[in-house]
Amino acid sequence: MQDASRDALTEVLRVAIARGEIAAQHDPHTLAAFLVTFLNGLLVSSKITPDVHALEPSWRSPWSPSTDFFMPAI
Incomplete structure (x- = not known):
């Protein structure tokens, strides 16, 4: 299953x-x-x-909804 997902994502x-x-x-x-x-x-x-808040960053992200949207090229 992971190989199929990886192959599809690669394409x-x-x-x-x-x-x-x-x-x-x-x-x-x-x-x-x-x-x-x-x-x-x-x-x-x-x-x-399972606490969803544990997966949230504790720092402010430049991509947070309250800032202008900017995504650098990958």
């Missing part, structure tokens, strides 16, 4: 790179593997600590 990232939505210097397979691993970590964290 989506390949298309995004081809469109210029993600910098071409990044390897889509490596990005997909990172994202799948990161999401698996979040799933484990949510099982260990």
Whole structure:
């Protein structure tokens, strides 16, 4: 299952790179593997600590809803 998710995500990232939505210097397979691993970590964290507030950052993010939206190129 994880291989299928990673493969599907790799293809989506390949298309995004081809469109210029993600910098071409990044390897889509490596990005997909990172994202799948990161999401698996979040799933484990949510099982260990089901309190949703425990997963929120304790610092103010530049992407918080109260600030102007800005997302740097990946």
